[in-house]
Amino acid sequence: EVQLLESGGALVQPGGSLRLSCAASGFTFTNYAMAWVRQAPGKGLEWVSIISGSGGSTLYADSVKGRFTISRDNSKNTMHLQMNSLRADDTAIYYCAKADLTGTLGDWGQGTLVTVSS
Amino acid sequence: DIVMTQTPLSLPVTPGEPASISCRSSQSLLDSDDGNTYLDWYLQKPGQSPQLLIYALSYRASRVPDRFSGSGSATNFTLKLSRVEAEDVGVYYCMQRIDFPYTFGGGTKVEIK
Numbered sequence: 001e002v003q004l005l006e007s008g009g010a011l012v013q014p015g016g017s018l019r020l021s022c023a024a025s026g027f028t029f030t031n032y033a034m035a036w037v038r039q040a041p042g043k044g045l046e047w048v049s050i051i052s053g054s055g056g057s058t059l060y061a062d063s064v065k066g067r068f069t070i071s072r073d074n075s076k077n078t079m080h081l082q083m084n085s086l087r088a089d090d091t092a093i094y095y096c097a098k099a100d101l102t103g104t105l106g107d108w109g110q111g112t113l114v115t116v117s118s
Numbered sequence: 119d120i121v122m123t124q125t126p127l128s129l130p131v132t133p134g135e136p137a138s139i140s141c142r143s144s145q146s147l148l149d150s151d152d153g154n155t156y157l158d159w160y161l162q163k164p165g166q167s168p169q170l171l172i173y174a175l176s177y178r179a180s181r182v183p184d185r186f187s188g189s190g191s192a193t194n195f196t197l198k199l200s201r202v203e204a205e206d207v208g209v210y211y212c213m214q215r216i217d218f219p220y221t222f223g224g225g226t227k228v229e230i231k
Contacts, residue, residue, distance in 0.1 A: 035220075037168075045160075045168060045211055047220040061219045062119075095167055103215040104158055106179065108167040 002026040002107040004096050009112030012086055020081040020112060022096030029077040030054070033099040036070065036081050038092035039111075046092075050099060051079065064090075086116045120145050120214050124223035130231045131202040139226045141195040141212035147175075148192035149216060156216035159188055159197045162225075163208040171210075172197065204230060 008020040022034065036048040049060045049070040058070050069082040079096060093113050097105040121144040131137045147157045155175035160168040170179040172188035175195065185200040199206060207230060212223040 044209075044225045045162075045213075045222040047213075047222065050218075050220075059218050102154070102156070102174070103220065104170060104173040105160070105168075105213075106170050106173075108169065110167055 002098060004098065004107060004109035006094060006096050006109045006112035009094065009114045011115045011117065013118050014087060014116055016086050016116070017082070017084045018086060018114060020083065020094055020096075020114070022079040022081075022109060024077045024079070024096075024098070027098065029072075030074045033103070034072060034079045035097045035099050035105060037095045037097055037105070037108075038090075038114075039095070040089070040092045043092075048094070049081065050103075083114070086114075088116050090114060091116045119219055120147075120217055120221050122212055122214055122221050122223035124210075124212060124226050126226060127224070128227045128229070130229055131199075131206075132231050133204055134201050137199045137202050137228065139197045139210050139212075139228075141190075141197070141223050143193045143195075143214055145217075146192040147195075147214050147216045155190070155192065156214060157188075157190065157195050158213045158215065159186075160211045160213060160222075161206075161208050162211065163205075166208075168211065202228075202230075 003025045005023045035050040051070045055072045067085045072079040093111040095111045096109045098107040123142045159172040162168040176188045209225045
């Protein structure tokens with residue numbers, strides 16, 4: 001059974017940094033791209049970033065480009081999202097998701113809440 | 119970026135009755151090289167994470183009941199529920215993945231009348 005467990009969400013001040021993690025199990029981690037999707041309070045879904053199975057390719061939404069960095073440690077079956085220069089509009093639940101070969105987000109974690117506020 | 123537009127915003131439904139949700143993309147989601155249409159449907163039940171319902175326009179994800187079906191063209195898509203059940207309430211999202219950034223529709227909230 002695929003399991004994705006996010007952690008690292010917290011209350012942080014504007015301009016601050018935070019590192020989210022996603023621990024994966026139940027599948028061969030290196031064979032799958034992984035993605036982050038966020039959901040602001042009471043709002044819809046927004047794709048944030050994706051990383052290839054090897055970690056060699058990454059893509060970002062324009063709203064986070066230059067501030068967020070996605071990475072993965074395939075030896076630990078873990079993905080990370082380093083978030084810098086956080087803004088109030090980054091406040092959201094952040095979900096990690098497993099992407100199949102064509103990008104379908106077939107499995108999602110339970111999410112971790114990031115609140116950016118002074 | 120590809121803009122995804124869903125209608126309606128809210129959909130009150132009667133259990134046992136059919137229902138449908140529409141989604142439109144600002145660009146074609148049909149890949150002329152492989153013939154696939156890169157449009158997925160997700161359901162977010164109250165208090166839960168999103169879950170995959172339909173991928174590549176019309177393929178049901180595993181364990182998704184056959185009362186759910188997806189159809190459409192290169193830019194206009196429909197999710198149909200043949201007979202709504204109480205457990206189907208939540209917010210439905212379409213998502214395109216033919217080009218980055220992936221983009222979602224604004225969501226359609228399905229609730230029981």
